[in-house]
Amino acid sequence: xxDDFQGEFELLPHGSHxxxxxxARAFEPARLTQARVLAELTKAELADAIHVSAAAVGQYxxxxxAPRPELLPVLARExxxxxxxFAAGRPLGRLDAANAHFRSLRSTRAKDxxxxxxxxxxxxxxxxxxxxxxxxxxxxxxxxxxxxxPADAAQILRxxxxxxxxxxxxxxxTIEAHGIIVTLIPLTNKAITxxxxxxxxxxxxxxxxxxPERAASIYRYRFTCAHExxxxxxxxxxxxxxxxxxxxxxxxxxxxxxxxxxxxxLLPRTIRMAALENLSNSWGVSIESLIRRMxxxxxxxxxxxxxxxxxxxxxAEFRRDEPIATYRGEVPSxxxxxxxxxxxxxxxxxxxxxxxxxxxxxxxxxxxxxxxxPELHIVR
Amino acid sequence: MEDGRRWAIETFGTxxxxxxxxxxxxxxxxxxxxxxxxxxxxxRSKGVYGEFWRGILEKFExxxxxxxxxxxxxxxxxxxxPVINGVALFPWRYSRNRDADLATTRFVTSExxxxxxxxxxxxxxxxxxxxxxxxxxxxxxxxxxxIVEAAMSDAQVTSGKLVVxxxxxxxxxxxxxxxxxxxxxxxxxxxxxxxxxxMGMKSAKPFAVPDEDKTFTSGEPPAKQIGLQDEDEAAGxxxxxx
Numbered sequence: 001x002x003d004d005f006q007g008e009f010e011l012l013p014h015g016s017h018x019x020x021x022x023x024a025r026a027f028e029p030a031r032l033t034q035a036r037v038l039a040e041l042t043k044a045e046l047a048d049a050i051h052v053s054a055a056a057v058g059q060y061x062x063x064x065x066a067p068r069p070e071l072l073p074v075l076a077r078e079x080x081x082x083x084x085x086f087a088a089g090r091p092l093g094r095l096d097a098a099n100a101h102f103r104s105l106r107s108t109r110a111k112d113x114x115x116x117x118x119x120x121x122x123x124x125x126x127x128x129x130x131x132x133x134x135x136x137x138x139x140x141x142x143x144x145x146x147x148x149x150p151a152d153a154a155q156i157l158r159x160x161x162x163x164x165x166x167x168x169x170x171x172x173x174t175i176e177a178h179g180i181i182v183t184l185i186p187l188t189n190k191a192i193t194x195x196x197x198x199x200x201x202x203x204x205x206x207x208x209x210x211x212p213e214r215a216a217s218i219y220r221y222r223f224t225c226a227h228e229x230x231x232x233x234x235x236x237x238x239x240x241x242x243x244x245x246x247x248x249x250x251x252x253x254x255x256x257x258x259x260x261x262x263x264x265x266l267l268p269r270t271i272r273m274a275a276l277e278n279l280s281n282s283w284g285v286s287i288e289s290l291i292r293r294m295x296x297x298x299x300x301x302x303x304x305x306x307x308x309x310x311x312x313x314x315x316a317e318f319r320r321d322e323p324i325a326t327y328r329g330e331v332p333s334x335x336x337x338x339x340x341x342x343x344x345x346x347x348x349x350x351x352x353x354x355x356x357x358x359x360x361x362x363x364x365x366x367x368x369x370x371x372x373x374p375e376l377h378i379v380r
Numbered sequence: 381m382e383d384g385r386r387w388a389i390e391t392f393g394t395x396x397x398x399x400x401x402x403x404x405x406x407x408x409x410x411x412x413x414x415x416x417x418x419x420x421x422x423x424r425s426k427g428v429y430g431e432f433w434r435g436i437l438e439k440f441e442x443x444x445x446x447x448x449x450x451x452x453x454x455x456x457x458x459x460x461x462p463v464i465n466g467v468a469l470f471p472w473r474y475s476r477n478r479d480a481d482l483a484t485t486r487f488v489t490s491e492x493x494x495x496x497x498x499x500x501x502x503x504x505x506x507x508x509x510x511x512x513x514x515x516x517x518x519x520x521x522x523x524x525x526x527i528v529e530a531a532m533s534d535a536q537v538t539s540g541k542l543v544v545x546x547x548x549x550x551x552x553x554x555x556x557x558x559x560x561x562x563x564x565x566x567x568x569x570x571x572x573x574x575x576x577x578x579m580g581m582k583s584a585k586p587f588a589v590p591d592e593d594k595t596f597t598s599g600e601p602p603a604k605q606i607g608l609q610d611e612d613e614a615a616g617x618x619x620x621x622x
Binding site for chain 1: 412415416419424426552553579591594595596597598599600601602603604605606607608609610
């Protein structure tokens, strides 16, 4: 057993072959796929590690045959899950990667998208487990007539959510207050980092998942969340990587964060960086985004926009990104608050992790909690 | 009956509502295709999107296949435009600028544009009226269409009427789209008769934000309405429930 699990799983101690027989009989093939994808292993790699043929792993995942009971602890060790993880009987959310919007599809591999989709499945499982105990906010996304333009959709949403004119404060808290799950993926999850951000409502309650790369800058992060919100509202049938859907989500995000009618009178008539920086600090959008807005609204010419971008790139090393951690209303907290309330009424993290057949560390990861323990590096 | 639908029937006859529904769809499709092509090109220059005008003209050629319609080449134009029941239909991308003033933008920039206003020698094949119902028309609209078409069939030449679909778009977005019947002013700009916005909701007018001190961190984050599940609901789910 790896260090991750020492002392955490005691339901089936070593040598509990009778229990392994039970799990082998109730083996859930989809759980093996889930664990393998999360471990970023191909079937062949897993087969190699547990000394069976790749075809055998394929058969386990297809449900043609179940692994022998004595193979279960080996599988569990390789995939860093408890043996009980493979047992059927727990709610299982299945999400095809084709049913999620991926922010940077062109730069992501199918393997990374599959891992991202699996991560979303686990967020759903955690949400489901918490919802059995805790009532989460009702999902409130307005119904849009077919063919609604992205900018109009943004106006409709601001109205439906009662956002007062001006900057949209505490975007993520506002999104969560309207029943949408937002999570950050821990930094160690490199495969999903490449995915950048994604959202889906294919599992019932809509959710969006943002990666650390997007969360490094508060402004970029807010735009990304607004972009994903645009997908959830505008694109019930995701076409992953579709340029038009991506453009529409960008248009929605720009109008949601900086409504044309409100930002236009405030934009300087020429590219003045100091004025733009002030606006950026008030409205919570990047200077790049404001320059783009100036171009869209034809406040300045295309040539001025291009030059402004060049100037910004030249100044990049002098600018510092503001991480989201210091912005209370932008750090996802709905699931943590729900867990906190459940804990007040007797649930422990150990119980919840055990119910989900996860380690408590994994539970923390899915809850987007930062691991505060120092990292040990061995230098040879 | 909605003004836009009535005008479309009075202008184009039976297929009027069909044309009215299809025009914005075709414009959006062409905008998407042109923006995708621009994206794929990787060019800094926006010339690829600039070919939008050619693409939308080609898309509009399908209207020439409607009963009572034909395609004509105005003047020496390198393109064709549809004439539906004697009324010519022309898509005009008048600006890439969201705020360009349509009223003062010069329409006549070529001999072909002038020729569109004089289609008196174009003969239209009269429609064989099979009395087939148009599903998009209400009974009232169907009745109006029959009256209009009866009047149209008296004169089997073009009316000389031109309907322009005026489009403002750039690779950034489709900014504006309207259509209506036009006549030509002396300065080459258009004088609009009936005019209808085909973009859906109109953009709000610029206004000053009342609270200038508000920022994206102002105030308290909204509270999330969470609570314990009702015991009755939770009871059946899991014996380990809280």
